[in-house]
Amino acid sequence: MNSLRIQLPPLNGLIIFEAAGRLASFTQAARELNMTQAAVSYGIKQLEEALGHPLFRREHQRVRLTEDGRRYHQDVTLALEHLRRSTEALRQRQAGTHVTLSCSTAFASWWMLPRLSRFRQDNPGIDLRLQTTDKDIDLDAEGISLAIRRGDGRYPGCDAVKLVDESIIPICSPAYLERAGPITSVADLKRQRLIHLDEPFRPRPNWVDYFRAAGERLAPDDRGLHLNDYALVVGAALEGQGVALGWRHQTDHLVARGLLMHPLDRPWVTGLAFHIVWSHGADLAPEAAIVRDWLAGNPPMPDPAWPARVS
Numbered sequence: 001m002n003s004l005r006i007q008l009p010p011l012n013g014l015i016i017f018e019a020a021g022r023l024a025s026f027t028q029a030a031r032e033l034n035m036t037q038a039a040v041s042y043g044i045k046q047l048e049e050a051l052g053h054p055l056f057r058r059e060h061q062r063v064r065l066t067e068d069g070r071r072y073h074q075d076v077t078l079a080l081e082h083l084r085r086s087t088e089a090l091r092q093r094q095a096g097t098h099v100t101l102s103c104s105t106a107f108a109s110w111w112m113l114p115r116l117s118r119f120r121q122d123n124p125g126i127d128l129r130l131q132t133t134d135k136d137i138d139l140d141a142e143g144i145s146l147a148i149r150r151g152d153g154r155y156p157g158c159d160a161v162k163l164v165d166e167s168i169i170p171i172c173s174p175a176y177l178e179r180a181g182p183i184t185s186v187a188d189l190k191r192q193r194l195i196h197l198d199e200p201f202r203p204r205p206n207w208v209d210y211f212r213a214a215g216e217r218l219a220p221d222d223r224g225l226h227l228n229d230y231a232l233v234v235g236a237a238l239e240g241q242g243v244a245l246g247w248r249h250q251t252d253h254l255v256a257r258g259l260l261m262h263p264l265d266r267p268w269v270t271g272l273a274f275h276i277v278w279s280h281g282a283d284l285a286p287e288a289a290i291v292r293d294w295l296a297g298n299p300p301m302p303d304p305a306w307p308a309r310v311s
Contacts (some may be wrong), residue, residue, distance in 0.1 A: 017044060172263050199228065
């Protein structure tokens with residue numbers, strides 16, 4: 001077999017070609033690669049001469065891939081992406097046992113932190129790092145091992161395993177219910193001080209959706225307490241500020257300890273779920289696979305003495 005060095009063009013030329021083809025511009029490719037436009041043009045010309053085929057049509061103030069160039073660009077992109085993934089996986093393994101889990105502040109506060117000591121007991125050699133974010137980020141671009149996402153299990157560019165089905169039920173503090181009096185129907189809820197989650201980036205069910213699922217109508221308004229982070233919503237419910245929607249996987253342990261209660265036993269199972277996701281086709285480091293499987297096992301809550309409030 002002839003040497004790959006002879007059979008294949010220089011890697012640098014392929015990197016230039018991938019950027020120029022993706023951006024349809026030598027100038028933008030030069031900016032992205034921190035090169036001059038002349039260097040990009042020269043790199044493309046060398047690649048075309050090595051292949052014996054034109055890859056771009058040079059037009060006035062723009063370039064376009066030829067048909068051969070388009071097919072070659074698809075193959076080069078796949079090959080470079082596979083190489084990038086393998087390189088990243090190798091770097092993660094060489095860097096040690098650190099695994100990053102991307103999740104919301106609420107999930108970190110009310111689901112993960114109560115279980116963190118148990119995780120460390122079960123996996124003493126793994127450095128699990130929580131990265132909270134208010135939006136679903138690009139795992140590849142950010143170098144994230146795992147993330148928590150809400151949906152139907154289909155996430156573009158990601159593989160997924162279910163963590164827990166989504167079930168929502170009203171929650172409030174015992175002190176609030178003592179002041180408000182008994183709530184015996186869904187209609188009674190409409191007269192309560194409702195705590196609203198105004199999620200800015202991720203779509204989340206709200207009180208209008210909950211009442212609609214229960215066969216009642218609630219007109220959107222500005223009454224009640226509006227917060228933009230679910231960790232704050234739970235905190236407000238704990239402080240007796242009103243009635244909130246309780247995602248059961250995050251709040252049931254607070255109910256079990258008597259810190260919150262269900263003023264009305266009307267859960268809503270939405271049909272969606274929360275999933276653990278990772279980059280599609282990624283060669284997960286063994287430590288990341290261990291974390292994924294541990295999370296998917298839904299470890300039980302630890303000692304009930306775990307503090308209820310995160311100050």
